[in-house]
Each structure stands twice: as structure tokens, then as C-alpha cells.
Amino acid sequence: MTTPSFHPLTIRECRRETADTVSIAFDVPADLADRFRFIQGQYLTLKTRIGDEEVRRSYSICSGVDEGELRVAVKKVDGGLFSTHANQSLAPGAVLDVMTPMGRFHTPIDPEAARTYVAFAAGSGITPVLSIVKTVLAQEPKSRFVLVYGNRTVSSIIFREELEDLKNRYMGRLVIHHVLSREPEEAGLLRGRIGAELVRALCDGPLTAEDIDAAFLCGPQPMVEEVRDALAACGTPAANIHVELFGTTTAARPAAKKAAADTPTDAATIAILQDGKRKEFTLPYDGESILDAAHRHGADLPYSCKSGVCCTCRAKVREGKVEMAENYSLEPWEVEAGYVLTCQSRPLTERVVIDFDAA
Template identity: 45%
Template structure:
């Protein structure tokens, strides 16, 4: 369900990025109380056309009785309808509709050592995670390895500097710039697999890290995951969120059958040659109500549901945000792309409805699981 929220502030944080704060009415405080690392799905009409986007919350998570603070970072994307509007026209007093915070790229504060590798706007959810963790848990430490093009293009510089000042013994920051040399610190260059494999053991005891958080463009996340595999980090300690996929022509992510194991969908492979049946019926459960409909013209499961249920959850439709996550109750599907679900989720039977196509005559999914 979407709720109208008033824009309380629009702050220019780089030449191509803004931070937008939404005001939360008293009646909706518990609805919009978020876990650090979650995101908002927003809806707005631009030139009469409905636009939906997903933006991570950068603000620390507030505990009752303090009201929740909803602040998101938006970076301009070439051709991006909402990001262009946010940077050029969005103003205080405007109203934007938003769903309750969602997402599983999260960390509930607890003692331990945690680390993140981010690039670009990937800092956004990690800023919320680190700020909340360090404020609530005195026995926690956090190491942030971040990459960006230049100092001028780096989002939330002041907020990260504030964490260094407030927690000098518990927050460790390492910055790499790809297009600018620094007076001190790492030489210029991207944070790729080879560099991270050598760098991470020099920064912290890799085996002692309780949780890794990787966020940013797909290339960065893929390289960081590969580096951690090389360093023998347990897969269960690695969490990822992809903000931008450079190659839209990624091969299919694999086949998932109800009750079976699916491959790690960030690695191309699986059912590249699988045929979609000529006729298939989808049964979907959403908000406690179920319906069955034919899948037409090679449509995805999400497109099939949306023709009958306008309240079906989605944002990006690109396999990135995870908003359309559903449990595969029956049948078998092919997911074309998956950059949102982690391996344990696909292994448990969850799929992305926007990327899934039936491979059996009958398929059933449940959005409520």
C-alpha cells in the first residue's frame, strides 16, 4: 500500500545527487519505522506517467518513541525519469507516495566486527547500517571500504566523516578513487577482484568478520564476492545489494522448481535453453486473496498478475530491487535475471516475479510468504 508523504527537504550533496527527506505523519510512524539497510519504494507521476523507483534509506534507524527519519540518496541516472525530476524539480512541500520500508540487506545491531565494500551510491544503505550499529552497540566495530570517481562525486562525505570523528576507535574508513589521486591513502584505481583480494587481508582479520555488506554497481559487487570467495569467506556471511547493472543482456539466471534448489542467480547459467510452455496457468496469492489466470504472450508472472491485480508489488521490474519477491508454491519457472535474492532465498524457493516465466503448465506463487 502506498501512502502520501510530504517532502521536507531536498539537499544537493554532489553535482549529480540529492538527499531527500520525507516527513512522516504521526499516524504512520510505526508503518515507516525502518531497519537499517532497508529501502523505500516510491511512486510519482511525471508528465502524467506513473513512475516507480526504489531508493535506500541513508538515515539511522530510530527507536520508539523517537519518530522515524526517512532520508534517501538519489543519484542522477542517464535517462532516468525520476532521478532527473528529483534533481531538477522536486521541491519542499511536494507529495510523493511511498510504501512501507522493505528489503533484506539489513543488519540488526549486535556485537561484532562488520565490514562493507561499496561504490558510488552504494554507500546509501551502508551509511544507515553503520550509523545505527555504532550508535546502539558499543561492542561493535565497522570497516568501510568505499570507491568513487573523485572526491567531488562522493556522496555523503560529511556523514561518513562524522562517523570517523564520533567513533575513532570503532570505525575504519578506506577510500579508493578511480579518477583522482589522493594526497594520502590508496593510489587511484577501481576496487576490482584482484585489488580487493590483496587489500582486505591487509585491512582487517577477514576470518573474524561477522558480516560483509557489498553494495553498488554489479561489477563492484561481483568482484567483491569473488574476492571473498578467494579468501575463503563463508557465503552465509556475505550480503549484497546491486544498484546498477551495466549489462542488460545478462544470460538467464537459472531454473527454480518448487521445493528444489536454484543456482546463485548472480552467476549466469542454468536454463538457457528451457522452453516456455505454449499454455500455462498462474495461481497467485496476494494480501490473502488468490486468483488463477492464463499467462499470455510470454509475459512474466508479475505482468500476468498486474493485468488483474493493480496492487501487485513492484518497483524496478529489472530483477534488482526485490520488491516483487514471491514464494514458488508449485511448478517450475525460469528467472531471466536475479540481482536481488541471496542464495539462501533462491534455495528456499523464492523467485522474482518480474523475471520469472513458467516452465510447467501450472505455476503457483505466494507474495505473502
């Protein structure tokens, strides 16, 4: 696996999508084209300095893989340092440090497959879903897609025109249900919010939950969990439900927490493997996270949210044990296989070896 790395990329275009959302397309130099080749549903971590502060944020790619461009969408959030900067100040020609694409919010494409895909997205959660919709419809000519997209009002629907164009281009293979919480119900629009009731209504009508080959859920944690549980209750196999938390989540950076270590020592020895090199340091059991401690000791490890949401800091435990405070992004099989979110991990054993080169 190639280690994720930052590269300076120049902004080619900033396009206003809604009053509070801008999409940003980057120029990718030919020598970096391979490093920035992405899979539908992946995200980029952007890094810049705003004032005296280094700011990192992850944003999903909204381009389809065949479109020949690298574009993310940034929705302004209240008090959001980077999202405000992006919406108000970024312009073509500006340079940002951009990490190579990451993320596993996708399923493999099979041009011969005739699958039924469903996506439930809320607000800016449409961003990775748009990439998936465009890629699937272009590359799997026999598959169909049902998109349920929740917003407050018509004017807050991001990519509204693009979605309409896709619906016309893929007539009969793409169905879009707009669900609006602050608009009266009218033709083509549902009033309300995305939740269990809507899932049940869909699965009692045009869809059969058991036949859903892949369901992509992207939005705030409560919505995503409610839809996931409702789909599972209707009969969609858990393995077919894919989740990405987005927008507001209840995830907060956890306070340092004393790990339940049962060792005679006060501190663990941590070894970090990255790019074939090894770095060792000691870390008290009730101290900072392994990621923060490694940075303090000079390691340059990938991270973005530091809240257990984005998965950028994922690595594999080769030796010893750690405890994660939060995990909103690793799949059960990854935890089983020894993967951890290092921003959430504290040692439980005297010796811990963490491998950032593990595939």
C-alpha cells in the same frame, strides 16, 4: 508478513549532497509510523507521474534507525527520468507515493556483539551502507567497521562530511578508505578502483578475511562480483558476504523467452494469492512475465525495477513450477525455499500458485 503498500508522503526536505545527488527526507504521519519503521540497509520504492508516465524507482534509505527520520538519496543518472526529476524539480511540500520499506541487506543487531564489519561501496552504493554504518556503530558499542568507498573525484563523494563526522565520533571503531579513480594519491586517499587487488591488500594488512563477521558490498555488478569473489578467496565465509546491486548493472529487462514447459496445453493457469484473496487467469507459456500478466488482469502487485535486481516483486511458489529469466537479488536459500522474482518468472507447469503473503 504485512503486504507492502504505497502511501502518499510529503517531502520535508531536499538536501543537495553533491552536484548530481540529492537526499530527500519525508514527513511520516504518526498513524503510519509503524508501517514506515525500517531496518538499516532497506529501501523505499517511490511512485509518481512524470508527464503521462507512471514512474517507479527504488532508493535506499540513508538514515540510521535511531535518527528519527526517513531519508533516501537519489543520484542523477544519464537519461534517468525519475532521478533527473528528483534532482531538478522536487521540493519540500511535494507529495510522492512511497512504498513501505523493503529489503534484506542487513544482519541482525546484537548490542553485546563485538563484530568486525566491512563494507565496499561505490558511488551511490554508499546509501544503504551509510544506514548500516550508523546503526551498527550506535547499537553495537563493541563492534568496529571498515568502510572502503570508491568514487571518481573528491567532489563526487556523497555524504563526505557526514562520514568525516562519524569517523570523529567513533574514533577507533570506524576506519574509512576513500578510493578515487580520477584524483592523484594523497594522504588519506587511495588512487584506483575497488577490486580484487585492494581486497587482498586489505586482508593482508589491517584485516583478517576469516574474521570478517559481515561484509556488505554495494555498487555496480562487476565491482560487487569481483570483491565478493576476492573476499571468498581470502577466506571470508560466503554466508558473511551480503550483496546489493546498485547504480549501473548489466541487468536489462529480458525479452520474453519461451519457458521450457513440457505440457500438452498452450497456456498455464496462474493463481495469485495476495492479502488473503485469490485471483486466477491464464498465461501462455511463452508470453509475458507473471507479474505483467497479473497487472493486466487487475492485480496490484509490488514491483519496481522489473529487471530482477530490487526484489520488490518477490513471492513464493506454492504449487507448480516457474522459470526465472534473471535473478540478481534472491539468495540461494530463498530460491531453494521456493521464492521467485515474479517480474522474471514464466510458468513451466499447467498450474502455478504464487503467494505474495508468504513471509
